[in-house]
Amino acid sequence: MAGVEFENVEEALEKGLSGRELDEVTRILYGKKLEKLEIPLAAVAAAEKAGFEVKGYIATAQREQLRAPRKVRIAAIQNAIVLPTTYPVAEQRHAIFMRIEQLIDAAALCGANIVCLQEAWTMPFAFCTRERLPWTEFAESAETGPSTQFLQKLAGKYNMVIVSPILERDEAKDEVIWNTAVVISNKGHVIGKSRKNHIPRVGDFNESTYYMESQLGHPVFDTAFGKFGINICYGRHHPQNWMMYALNGAEIIFNPSATVGGLSEPLWGIEARNAAIANHCFTVGINRVGTEAFPNEFTSGNGLPAHKDFGHFYGSSYVACPDGSRTPSLSRTKDGVLITEVDLNQCRQVKDHWGFRMTQRLDLYARSFTEAAKPDYKPQIIRDF
Amino acid sequence: MAGVEFENVEEALEKGLSGRELDEVTRILYGKKLEKLEIPLAAVAAAEKAGFEVKGYIATAQREQLRAPRKVRIAAIQNAIVLPTTYPVAEQRHAIFMRIEQLIDAAALCGANIVCLQEAWTMPFAFCTRERLPWTEFAESAETGPSTQFLQKLAGKYNMVIVSPILERDEAKDEVIWNTAVVISNKGHVIGKSRKNHIPRVGDFNESTYYMESQLGHPVFDTAFGKFGINICYGRHHPQNWMMYALNGAEIIFNPSATVGGLSEPLWGIEARNAAIANHCFTVGINRVGTEAFPNEFTSGNGLPAHKDFGHFYGSSYVACPDGSRTPSLSRTKDGVLITEVDLNQCRQVKDHWGFRMTQRLDLYARSFTEAAKPDYKPQIIRDF
Numbered sequence: 056m057a058g059v060e061f062e063n064v065e066e067a068l069e070k071g072l073s074g075r076e077l078d079e080v081t082r083i084l085y086g087k088k089l090e091k092l093e094i095p096l097a098a099v100a101a102a103e104k105a106g107f108e109v110k111g112y113i114a115t116a117q118r119e120q121l122r123a124p125r126k127v128r129i130a131a132i133q134n135a136i137v138l139p140t141t142y143p144v145a146e147q148r149h150a151i152f153m154r155i156e157q158l159i160d161a162a163a164l165c166g167a168n169i170v171c172l173q174e175a176w177t178m179p180f181a182f183c184t185r186e187r188l189p190w191t192e193f194a195e196s197a198e199t200g201p202s203t204q205f206l207q208k209l210a211g212k213y214n215m216v217i218v219s220p221i222l223e224r225d226e227a228k229d230e231v232i233w234n235t236a237v238v239i240s241n242k243g244h245v246i247g248k249s250r251k252n253h254i255p256r257v258g259d260f261n262e263s264t265y266y267m268e269s270q271l272g273h274p275v276f277d278t279a280f281g282k283f284g285i286n287i288c289y290g291r292h293h294p295q296n297w298m299m300y301a302l303n304g305a306e307i308i309f310n311p312s313a314t315v316g317g318l319s320e321p322l323w324g325i326e327a328r329n330a331a332i333a334n335h336c337f338t339v340g341i342n343r344v345g346t347e348a349f350p351n352e353f354t355s356g357n358g359l360p361a362h363k364d365f366g367h368f369y370g371s372s373y374v375a376c377p378d379g380s381r382t383p384s385l386s387r388t389k390d391g392v393l394i395t396e397v398d399l400n401q402c403r404q405v406k407d408h409w410g411f412r413m414t415q416r417l418d419l420y421a422r423s424f425t426e427a428a429k430p431d432y433k434p435q436i437i438r439d440f
Numbered sequence: 441m442a443g444v445e446f447e448n449v450e451e452a453l454e455k456g457l458s459g460r461e462l463d464e465v466t467r468i469l470y471g472k473k474l475e476k477l478e479i480p481l482a483a484v485a486a487a488e489k490a491g492f493e494v495k496g497y498i499a500t501a502q503r504e505q506l507r508a509p510r511k512v513r514i515a516a517i518q519n520a521i522v523l524p525t526t527y528p529v530a531e532q533r534h535a536i537f538m539r540i541e542q543l544i545d546a547a548a549l550c551g552a553n554i555v556c557l558q559e560a561w562t563m564p565f566a567f568c569t570r571e572r573l574p575w576t577e578f579a580e581s582a583e584t585g586p587s588t589q590f591l592q593k594l595a596g597k598y599n600m601v602i603v604s605p606i607l608e609r610d611e612a613k614d615e616v617i618w619n620t621a622v623v624i625s626n627k628g629h630v631i632g633k634s635r636k637n638h639i640p641r642v643g644d645f646n647e648s649t650y651y652m653e654s655q656l657g658h659p660v661f662d663t664a665f666g667k668f669g670i671n672i673c674y675g676r677h678h679p680q681n682w683m684m685y686a687l688n689g690a691e692i693i694f695n696p697s698a699t700v701g702g703l704s705e706p707l708w709g710i711e712a713r714n715a716a717i718a719n720h721c722f723t724v725g726i727n728r729v730g731t732e733a734f735p736n737e738f739t740s741g742n743g744l745p746a747h748k749d750f751g752h753f754y755g756s757s758y759v760a761c762p763d764g765s766r767t768p769s770l771s772r773t774k775d776g777v778l779i780t781e782v783d784l785n786q787c788r789q790v791k792d793h794w795g796f797r798m799t800q801r802l803d804l805y806a807r808s809f810t811e812a813a814k815p816d817y818k819p820q821i822i823r824d825f
Contacts, residue, residue, distance in 0.1 A: 064465050071456035071458075071461065072453075079452070080453065082705070083449050084469065084709065087706070246824045253800070253801065254799065255799070257794055258793075268801065274820050275820060275821050276824065277821050277822065289799070293718070293800055294683065294714070294718050295679070295809075298679065299808050299812070302812045304819045304821060320467070320468055321470065321471035322717055325713055325714050325764070326714060326717065326718075328710055329679070329714035332677070332711065379704075379710070380706065408642060408643075410640075410641055413641070417809055417812060421810040424680075424806035424809060425807075425810065427684070428806045435658055435659050435660060436688060436689055437632040437659050437660070437661050439662060439664065
């Protein structure tokens with residue numbers, strides 16, 4: 056399949072271009088160049104030994120007189136599943152836990168303050184199969200489930216906030232399943248949770264077979280290391296979703312995802328970055344890597360014969376900044392940890408500079424959307440006759 | 441100044457990369473490769489003689505059984521001013537008219553059905569000066585002003601719809617000035633007008649010295665060659681602005697602009713393209729070229745000494761498609777005509793595929809925006825304590 060082995064766009068640019076041309080191409084395509092963050096030798100060694108990538112960048116802000124810099128190190132973690140999907144659920148999950156521990160250990164060596172994992176990180180992304188068992192057995196309580204307990208220990212040990220996107224079984228209400236992000240504090244307790252607001256019905260991703268749209272709104276978590284929201288996966292296609300997290304005060308919006316090359320790759324670098332620009336905040340796109348084969352074949356609504364996998368998860372996790380700059384991507388094929396040191400003061404500085412919150416005319420759009428949402432809405436059309 | 445002479449990102453990529461790497465980099469950064477449109481020899485010759493660029497691309501759609509293809513050729517025209525800004529207003533304007541006629545002639549030779557010019561195309565972008573006379577003399581009636589009369593003839597002659605973004609003097613009401621796009625039909629009559637919805641107050645662009653936010657809403661013009669809206673310049677930073685044009689039925693949204701390298705260049709390739717993706721429509725970003733020096737010096741609110749120009753307009757006009765692909769850009773330095781043959785059927789095809797209109801939860805955002813627009817809105821924050 057096209058594009059499975061290709062490793063990284065930015066490395067290709069650095070190899071093929073040089074001097075002034077490289078500078079101009081990267082300025083125009085990537086914004087202001089971000090300085091590299093030095094990765095501690097222990098983290099480099101751990102990554103080399105365990106076969107994953109660690110990259111780091113620094114996004115600065117101007118010095119202010121009255122506010123000290125508010126530097127936070129954000130870690131985005133991407134990974135493949137570890138065992139084949141035919142293994143027992145408990146074993147698959149345990150193997151992923153062990154892998155994640157390696158990646159979080161490396162993030163901790165790099166001084167990460169907030170770690171975000173990928174969507175449904177505890178499991179293969181099995182929703183394409185439309186099968187219930189065994190996949191729904193990966194669903195667990197957000198508050199007390201095994202992945203939450205596992206991460207609580209690491210969060211407390213490393214004094215880091217962890218965002219853990221899982222398949223949730225709401226044990227307290229109707230036992231239904233949700234696509235949820237659990238937020239664990241740097242002391243190791245559960246601060247709360249957020250759920251996926253927009254559920255795809257596209258290609259292999261009709262996830263409404265398993266769970267529906269969140270009713271929890273757009274919560275922002277005010278933590279020891281800043282205020283953030285979590286826009287899960289397909290929600291990145293909806294600009295108004297990003298915007299509501301920002302209107303609730305988010306300075307960082309995470310976008311834990313699971314998406315494949317044939318479907319979305321040219322959109323990947325656009326959407327989260329546009330949201331960072333439009334909302335004067337940092338956005339963090341995280342996508343799993345690898346190709347996941349399932350035991351039973353399935354079709355994909357595209358006229359092709361039944362098959363057992365639905366494409367290559369292309370990784371490419373990155374951070375976009377309010378000023379329009381962005382980090383290079385993690386690998387398209389390998390597990391990785393992306394550490395970005397941001398100064399959260401950049402958000403308000405860019406807000407003051409560009410002023411989109413001042414000029415957004417939110418009341419106009421509140422009225423227009425209210426009208427447009429009505430079934431009998433008459434579009435404003437001027438006809439040439 | 442950095443970046444003034446650098447010509448074109450896509451040409452640099454084609455020069456520096458090759459084979460598989462070029463294919464993968466362009467697939468990921470630009471989406472599905474668009475076929476080149478053959479430019480008639482007469483247009484090539486005219487462009488060579490008059491020193492401008494003509495480029496053409498084709499954006500296809502799948503064949504349907506019940507709808508015929510709806511192929512439309514869109515021309516985006518970018519240009520520098522012709523005479524120094526010290527010349528008499530009438531002479532400056534006339535010289536631009538003559539230049540635009542050359543560019544529209546070339547567009548006609550390429551079979552253009554809809555032509556869109558850049559923001560305030562009849563004049564230098566003088567708003568940075570904060571001076572009134574002589575600049576406000578470029579303002580004219582949308583319905584009967586000299587530029588409208590000039591373009592009506594060309595529209596009728598070539599059977600093309602023309603979008604003409606001008607500085608408008610509302611002679612019928614209060615004589616105030618607006619930033620307006622006049623829509624002229626392929627028969628040469630004025631169909632209507634649209635005004636700029638979001639007015640910048642950033643750097644050299646506090647345009648509210650001259651005109652304020654539109655009260656005309658988000659009109660969509662249903663013409664002989666398709667339904668389109670016009671999102672003028674700074675409105676491209678507001679995703680909800682694009683969205684309202686799309687909700688009113690636009691299949692194409694033009695973004696006539698005037699913006700300089702230091703301010704916005706890394707954002708340019710992101711915003712209109714994100715809007716095309718998010719709204720299942722074609723978007724057309726158009727930006728003027730060149731550096732415009734004014735007679736009197738002015739400051740720019742950035743601590744630097746007074747100066748007479750405020751930077752390089754970087755052109756780079758392009759078309760983005762609903763499927764996430766986009767054309768390469770026109771030059772960063774030269775006048776140009778970009779012809780894009782689109783099949784408007786792609787809009788509904790992508791809408792059916794991705795389904796963002798179906799999954800957008802517009803009623804939720806209508807309610808959320810209504811609340812968030814209130815001065816005493818309490819953001820939805822979950823605190824860690």
